[in-house]
Amino acid sequence: MQRGQESPDAVKVRTLPVQVAAHLTRRIVSGDIEDGRAPSELDISREFGVSRVVARETLKILASLDIVDVAQGRRVVVRPRAEWDYLSPLLIEWLPAEIVGELLQELHQMRVLLEPELAAMAAASVTDETLDRLRGEIDRMAALEGDPNAYLEVDHEFHMEICRAADNRILDRIMYSARWLGTASRRVTNEAPAGLRRATAEHTEIYEALVARDPAGARAAMRRHLSNNYSTLLAEKGKHTKRAARRR
Amino acid sequence: MQRGQESPDAVKVRTLPVQVAAHLTRRIVSGDIEDGRAPSELDISREFGVSRVVARETLKILASLDIVDVAQGRRVVVRPRAEWDYLSPLLIEWLPAEIVGELLQELHQMRVLLEPELAAMAAASVTDETLDRLRGEIDRMAALEGDPNAYLEVDHEFHMEICRAADNRILDRIMYSARWLGTASRRVTNEAPAGLRRATAEHTEIYEALVARDPAGARAAMRRHLSNNYSTLLAEKGKHTKRAARRR
């Protein structure tokens, strides 16, 4: 559940504007389109053989991801990569595996900063209903260790549940955006994560700290969990040399 | 600089779809539109006297903010408020001052979790060029204490500069989204913040800790800064009773 706009199981062919936007983004990333020389509506219409309406919606999608700037009369311009909306699952899906790998590390860094504190806050204010739901999700995960995809769905829901305890829409949104972690990491590792059983044990530790209303314990347990998470991630996809001088 | 898609000073009349989207969002928030009964393209077209193209783009905007779900054949449905994209300046602009006030608190809570650590990380790896820019921004702020709007622009840039030192696109994006803080807080407080001079002093403290490459000092200075920031925010707009039982 909580699948957002995704369809149940079939991949569901995306709409034309989304497909074209994907193509264009890949071309921009590959350097095929130099900055500031983005194609116009007519260019897109001609090149992809789509109507101007579709070309137009394509540009609107790219604009909503802060990939381009579009204004009446002015030519469309590509914005600096540093300002793109890397929290959007759509954009992530279009990026090459190499960049996604980097983003996974950066996402993890963010989670390390936020989630231990969220767990501590949750421990101070968690309700019995939330604890029940967490318990249920742990059980479901334990039963899904053979199905990594489904497991990661529940995993995400478990972390979201803790985040929700903070009753903060901004933090909610940030963590919710991390839902692409599952899909992306699957794309990068291309294999079932090894440590699902250990993850379940770690989730249980977090849960027990919450039951005990122990902020420090919850924080520590979450920190351990994330740290283990990270090492399996690294182990699966090999070492990535950190990019240098990417900005500007 | 770094103004994104905003025009220099004039408010620049927004496009028709944006205006209509604003209207609809306000109506949804006010409860005028019951959940799951969003107007169709034709409804919008008729009610607002716009073409179907505009009605269509309106729905696409709302969809990109996760306010509604739209799919072929199915009627447009309003999504749960908890899942809206509260990181979007567009949405913030359309929300009533009361909710914006709450969001400002939640945003601040997020910053308290992230920024002190960002400052500590920056202290460990900051370059001389970044220090130069920070120095320049402090000077500019000192000269702009009479112009709160311009001051807050540079203020945001100062914090972004520190964030950038972490070389993390995810964190960048999160902090970048906080750029609506300036506009929103101005809408809420409706007055020039009192403590600009103190803010400059605090920025200088952070800067000096960075110059000294002192992570702990930078973390502490940033924490003090945010805490002071928060009290002036609270003082200006009076106490807000925290909403209860908002979810679901």
Add this chain to the structure above:
DNA sequence: ATGTCCAACTTGTCCTATAAGCTGATGACA
């Protein structure tokens, strides 16, 4: 009562036309 099928509704895409805004080049004028 149950399952099939269809009609009505809704979004997706296309075509054509016009309005509105920007940019750069042309050319008048000093």
Add this chain to the structure above:
DNA sequence: TGTCATCAGCTTATAGGACAAGTTGGACAT
């Protein structure tokens, strides 16, 4: 020669009409 107003051409914004494709709920037959 230098400066500035003007305008042609390009671009996006909006409009209207048409058809394709997908969904839903009710009519209808079993």
